[in-house]
Amino acid sequence: EAGVTQSPTHLIKTRGQQATLRCSPISGHTSVYWYQQALGLGLQFLLWYDEGEERNRGNFPPRFSGRQFPNYSSELNVNALELEDSALYLCASSPRLESYEQYFGPGTRLTVT
Amino acid sequence: AQSVAQPEDQVNVAEGNPLTVKCTYSVSGNPYLFWYVQYPNRGLQFLLKYITGDNLVKGSYGFEAEFNKSQTSFHLKKPSALVSDSALYFCAVRARPGNNRKLIWGLGTSLAVNP
Numbered sequence: 267e268a269g270v271t272q273s274p275t276h277l278i279k280t281r282g283q284q285a286t287l288r289c290s291p292i293s294g295h296t297s298v299y300w301y302q303q304a305l306g307l308g309l310q311f312l313l314w315y316d317e318g319e320e321r322n323r324g325n326f327p328p329r330f331s332g333r334q335f336p337n338y339s340s341e342l343n344v345n346a347l348e349l350e351d352s353a354l355y356l357c358a359s360s361p362r363l364e365s366y367e368q369y370f371g372p373g374t375r376l377t378v379t
Numbered sequence: 380a381q382s383v384a385q386p387e388d389q390v391n392v393a394e395g396n397p398l399t400v401k402c403t404y405s406v407s408g409n410p411y412l413f414w415y416v417q418y419p420n421r422g423l424q425f426l427l428k429y430i431t432g433d434n435l436v437k438g439s440y441g442f443e444a445e446f447n448k449s450q451t452s453f454h455l456k457k458p459s460a461l462v463s464d465s466a467l468y469f470c471a472v473r474a475r476p477g478n479n480r481k482l483i484w485g486l487g488t489s490l491a492v493n494p
Contacts, residue, residue: 307486308484308485308487322480324481356422366430
């Protein structure tokens with residue numbers, strides 16, 4: 267069974283630009299979660315999508331947004347990039363039925379210069 | 380405010396010795412509790428969870444954790460450490476009731492097992 271995949275592995279952007287990160291969940295999983303892992307701040311919950319709808323959102327500004335497609339893959343968009351957006355962005359998925367644990371991808375390393 | 384504390388940034392233990400990685404939380408009610416491990420250049424891997432029932436839960440790779448409601452703790456333990464256990468360990472909690480699926484994370488504890 268293929269795990270959660272994320273692309274790209276690394277992304278370098280300039281302050282003010284937009285970044286798009288992609289995630290494909292494990293086959294059969296309908297929920298996708300996004301986390302930001304910044305140095306010294308640990309993992310911070312960003313977004314939860316399920317069945318194409320945004321279900322919950324963490325304490326991040328509106329320039330962090332995303333969507334979930336009919337095939338359950340997801341995009342995270344970060345507009346007007348700031349230097350402090352530099353972090354590892356992790357995507358996780360979970361099955362349709364509540365299983366409590368989340369399954370993580372390897373992450374996308376975003377560097378803003 | 381809801382929070383998770385991992386009081387030790389780093390834990391060092393000799394191979395073959397027991398290990399403990401500590402986690403305490405401040406979340407109202409009886410939360411769901413989790414441990415994840417992050418190996419270098421790899422994503423987070425689920426180790427174990429406490430949802431309900433027996434306070435001692437067993438997980439992957441010989442790890443176990445004990446839920447202590449009075450001390451609001453969920454310490455991770457292993458009877459005999461392996462060098463391959465060296466990694467970054469994260470404790471996470473999810474408040475209940477509610478279905479917001481939001482996990483609150485500790486900052487992580489780096490475990491170094493010395494041969």
